[in-house]
Amino acid sequence: MAFVEGTGDEFILTCFVCKNPFGLVAQFCGYCQATRQQALGVERARASQQIISDEPEPQPVHNISSEVNTPAAERVKKQKPKRQNLFFQNMRLRLDNFKEWQIKRSKPIGATASALFIAFTYVVIQTYIFVNTAPTLDAEKYLYPAVTHEVSYFDASNSEPATAKTDIFPVKYLKWSASSSDRWTTKASWNGWTGKADITFTPAGNLETDRPVLAQFTAQYSTYWKVFRKITWEPASPAAILKLSYPNDKNLTIYFNGLAAGSISNPAVAAGSYQMYPGPFEIKFYNLNTGRLIDKYTRTYFISTSGVFSPSYQN
Structure with missing residues (x-):
């Protein structure tokens, strides 16, 4: 102005x-x-x-207290847009694609799932049958005659025709204190699917007093309910064989398990092959003149239910 x-x-x-x-x-x-x-x-x-x-028109002054008292619903808040996670986006996309794939192939998938369920059920039931078909009883029926030196043991073994005609080693030279035991412990581990079983037969139930007799069994299958299989356990191999021979020294006496068995020139048991009962077997030779033990000719075995034992000597 x-x-x-x-x-x-x-x-x-x-x-x-x-x-x-x-x-x-x-x-x-x-x-x-x-x-x-x-x-x-x-x-x-x-x-x-x-x-x-x-001059610009002056703007009205707002009452701050009125805005404070304004309800929250009436106030417009500016929110920042949320950043979407790429991982969850990819997962959601994959799930959608998988659902679409399932819908298109629902029939094959249903048939496959049914087949897998039937197969799983069969395996579970068959495994239960195998687990409850222990070889213990069959093993005891086979091994008890063996350790007590009964001839029926060789009849029960799966001997080949040639082996079945082989002589049995004389029992009197197979002295074993455990043979008179009336209590034995049987331990077994088996697999019905592979058809194999391992048996440990121990005299007097004590693993430390005597060596256990070891045996192997195989499964013989038969149909059960036209679908499943049941097992009968049989020896996996024929009885053990001893191929007996002597040193080329006629000035020696023979001892089997501490019992005199003649001399080299006149043996109580001729050289040859014999079917053997399980148990310890020791061969010793003594000089006829001095009675001295010939250590280099001593042979010690523990014969189980199978195998071939061939003592040999360097003359």
């Missing part, structure tokens, strides 16, 4: 509302009828009055 020299009623002011000349002592603007306070810009003009101003 500029002041110039003159009388009091001169139009030397400019109206703030309409921008026309305004008297120095005038109480109203002659152009827009604004009051002196409005023309001087002290008061705000009414909405019906035209305001022409080079």
Whole structure:
């Protein structure tokens, strides 16, 4: 606002509302009828009055307390967009593709699942049958005659025709204290699917007093309910064979398990092949003249239910 020299009623002011000349002592603007306070810009003009101003219109002051009391639902909050995880997007896409693949192949998948269920059920039931078909009883029926030196042991073994005709080694030279034991312990481990079983037959139930007799059995299968198989256990091999020979020294006496068995020139048991009962077997030779033990000719075995034993000597 500029002041110039003159009388009091001169139009030397400019109206703030309409921008026309305004008297120095005038109480109203002659152009827009604004009051002196409005023309001087002290008061705000009414909405019906035209305001022409080079200055920007002042913005209303908001009441902060009113915004604080405004309900939360009425306030618009700007939320940042959440970043989607690529891993979960890929997983969701793969699952959708898998579901679509399942729908297209529902029949083959259902048939395969049914077949697998039937196969699984068969394996479970068959395994249960095998587990409950222990070879213990069959082993005891076979091994007890063997350790007690009964001839029926050789009848039960799966001997080949040539082996079945082989002589049995004389029992009196197979002395073994465990043969008179009336209590034996049977331990077995078997697999019905492979058809193999290992048996440990121990005298008096004590593994430390005597060596156990070891035997192997094989499974003979038969149909059970036209679907499953049951097992009968049989010896896996024929009885043990001893191929007896003597040193080429006629000045020696023979002892089997501590019992005299003649001399080399006249043996109580001729050289040859014999079927053997299980148990310890020791061959010793003594000089006829001095009675001295010939250590280099001593042979010690523990004969089990199978195998071939061939004592040999360097003369």
